[in-house]
Amino acid sequence: xxxxxxxxxxxxxxxxTSVKIECRSLDFQATTMFWxxxxxKQSLMLMATSNEGSKATYEQGVEKDKFLINHASLTLSTLxxxxxxxxxxxxxICSARDALLAGGYEQYFGPGTRLTVT
Amino acid sequence: GNSVTQMEGPVTLSEEAFLTINCxxxxxGYPSLFWYVQYPGEGLQLLLKATKADDKGSNKGFxxxxxxxxxxxxxxxxxxxxxxSAVYFCALIRIKAAGNKLTFGGGTxxxxxx
Numbered sequence: 001x002x003x004x005x006x007x008x009x010x011x012x013x014x015x016x017t018s019v020k021i022e023c024r025s026l027d028f029q030a031t032t033m034f035w036x037x038x039x040x041k042q043s044l045m046l047m048a049t050s051n052e053g054s055k056a057t058y059e060q061g062v063e064k065d066k067f068l069i070n071h072a073s074l075t076l077s078t079l080x081x082x083x084x085x086x087x088x089x090x091x092x093i094c095s096a097r098d099a100l101l102a103g104g105y106e107q108y109f110g111p112g113t114r115l116t117v118t
Numbered sequence: 119g120n121s122v123t124q125m126e127g128p129v130t131l132s133e134e135a136f137l138t139i140n141c142x143x144x145x146x147g148y149p150s151l152f153w154y155v156q157y158p159g160e161g162l163q164l165l166l167k168a169t170k171a172d173d174k175g176s177n178k179g180f181x182x183x184x185x186x187x188x189x190x191x192x193x194x195x196x197x198x199x200x201x202x203s204a205v206y207f208c209a210l211i212r213i214k215a216a217g218n219k220l221t222f223g224g225g226t227x228x229x230x231x232x
Contacts, residue, residue: 006161034219043207043224044162093161097218105150105211105218109162 003027004096006110013084013117021079021113023094029074030096034107035067038091050077084117091115120145124208124223131198131230139193139226141182141208149210151175151184151191152220156205165193165206198230 003026013019023033032051036044048064050056050071058064066088068080077096081088091114095107124141131137143149150169154162166175171186182193191208208223 004161032218041225041227043222046219049219095162095220106164106167107220108164109154111161112159114159 002098002108004030004094004108004110006092006094006113008113009111010114011116013115015085015117016083018080018082019084019115021081021092021094021115023077023079023096023110025075025096025098025108028096028098028108029100030077031074031099032097033071033077034095034097035069035077035079036093036095038093038112040091044093047079081115084115086117089115089117120149120210120212120221122208122210122221122223124206124226126224127205127227129226129228131228133200133230133232134197135230137193137195137198137202137228139206139208139228141191141193141223143189143191143208143210145189145210145212145221147212149212151182152209152211153180153182153191153193154207154209154222156207156225158204162207198228200230200232203228203230 005024007022035047038044047062048056048058056069071077093112095109121144152167153165155165166177168175168184174183180195205225205227207225209220
């Protein structure tokens with residue numbers, strides 16, 4: 001149980017285009033989802049937290065107009081990288097939490113999406 | 119604020135060797151502590167956790183004990199395998215505080231050679 005999927009697993013796009021990454025909780029309701037960014041050989045950096053049906057809360061330094069997050073349902077959150085540039089190339093990982101599972105605080109991670117902007 | 123410090127890698131071992139990865143933390147209150155593992159090209163998997171002082175988390179031969187007196191949560195495995203090659207992240211969360219966000223250490227890359 002508690003499986004989180006991401007799609008696509010990897011994507012290559014041209015500079016200036018937008019890319020959408022989906023994060024789905026497959027067997028539980030994700031009341032909260034988190035989006036992380038990971039640079040090569042580095043730790044995870046939290047980008048934003050989203051609760052279903054409300055606006056995402058972005059971490060300091062993360063451009064909310066560039067990284068659009070939508071958490072429209074209890075099983076789906078999307079991250080859209082708008083007007084992507086090569087410096088946006090990274091590994092993006094989502095996680096999800098169900099308030100009713102395991103005390104409500106444990107996060108379940110997706111497999112990640114590797115974005116390359118050329 | 120909360121922080122997690124873990125030993126830098128890479129750690130290179132031979133198969134069947136003993137593995138220790140040190141992790142110390144700074145947090146107010148009583149955090150829950152986690153070890154996550156990331157295999158190449160994949161997301162994070164929860165390896166083990168401990169929610170209160172003196173708890174021992176264990177899984178797949180790995181163990182870690184929540185030591186409040188030393189604010190540590192060192193990961194150990196008595197006999198590693200090549201398949202244990204991965205990046206290991208120590209993390210903490212303070213329940214019902216700061217949005218229940220995970221605070222990660224920098225990660226330790228482990229390479230086990232046959």
